[in-house]
Amino acid sequence: MNLEDRTLNLEDHILSIVSRSRGGLTAESVAMAYAKDMENEIRSILDRLSRDGAINKNRGTGADNATYHKLVATRRP
Numbered sequence: 001m002n003l004e005d006r007t008l009n010l011e012d013h014i015l016s017i018v019s020r021s022r023g024g025l026t027a028e029s030v031a032m033a034y035a036k037d038m039e040n041e042i043r044s045i046l047d048r049l050s051r052d053g054a055i056n057k058n059r060g061t062g063a064d065n066a067t068y069h070k071l072v073a074t075r076r077p
Helices: 003-019 027-051
Strands: 055-058 067-070
Touching: 003 027, 027 055, 027 067
Parallel strands: none
Antiparallel strands: 055 067
């Protein structure tokens, strides 16, 4: 994906955030909404990679506290 495609995707995403809001948004609030959207997308991708066996998922104390780890090829005795 080149820079122009990423810029257009970012513009589309920003328009989506603004269109689902009520009233005006500051640049900071748009950035925070974008970051939350990206966090959800990243979590979904990490969960899929874990289900596929590409990485390990340590569930932690709650759903939001999971940690993800690379697979270890060999373990020490």
